[in-house]
Amino acid sequence: MAVSSGEDKVDRERRLASRAAGEQGLLFDGGVRMPSRLSxxxxxxxxxxxxxxxxxxxxxxxWARTKLVEPSVRPAHGSGSQRLYGFRDILVLKVVKRLLDTGVSLQQIRSAVSHLRDRGVEHLAQITLMSDGVSVYECTSPDEVVDLLQGGQGVFGIALGRVWQEVEGSLAALPAESAAPGSAADELSRRRERKTG
Known part of the structure; x- marks a missing residue:
């Protein structure tokens, strides 16, 4: 994953473009918090x-079998067990889908996902992934976006704060499960617990 520095000389045009990008509030929104329902x-x-x-x-x-995006809440443990994906997993799944749809290679996506795994959940909302279709770049400020665009490299961007909001909205209407021991909701798990207990 390449990261643009954003610490180069800042000329008048870049400051104006940077200010305009910051005013849009779509690419870099630091006010996103993890909802308790999505812990x-x-x-x-x-x-x-x-x-x-x-x-x-x-x-x-x-993607789970090839370890591109594995479920962090509960992995599969043999036949009949159910994987449970956390909010962050689903966020990364949606980003992978968007990158694939734009033609980014699976190798570059693996690199980007590995990089995103190293980030804390709070920081993900402040990242914009930019790509020229070949490489994926992380931008955490409007200056870095402007640097990429001025270099002629950036073709499209994925604002993770926006994807965060989309996933959060989608999950609000979907059934969730607690991963706490003994709270398995599927019938097979309950039968196994009764049989072994």
Whole structure:
């Protein structure tokens, strides 16, 4: 993942463009907070994750098996177990889908996802991913976006704060499950608990 510095000389045009980009408030919105309903203790099953991210179950399963995006709340533990995807997982799934739709290679997407995993949830909302279709760049300020655009590299951007809001809105209408021990909601898990307990 390449990161533009944004610390180069700032001329008058860049300051004006930067100010205009900051006024839009869409790319860099630091006021996004994790809702309590979407904490690390709450997860969403595969079909709900697919609906929120706009992907197929086949994609979800393949990306989990190839470790591109694994469920962080509860991984699959053999036949009949249900994966539970957290809010952050679904956010990354939606970003992967958008990058694939624009023609970015899976290798570059893996690199971008690895980089996003290292970020705290609070910081994700302040990142804009820019891509020229070949490479993916992280921008955390309007100056960095302007640098990329002036270099002729940036072709499109994905504002993670905006994706965050879209995923949050989608998940509000979908059923969630607690990942706390003993709170498994699926029938097979309850039967296993009764049989072993």
């Amino acid at each position: 690390d203790e709450v997860g969403f099953r595969g079909p709900a994750a697919c609906a929120a991210a706009g992907i197929t179950y086949r994609q979800l399963d393949y």
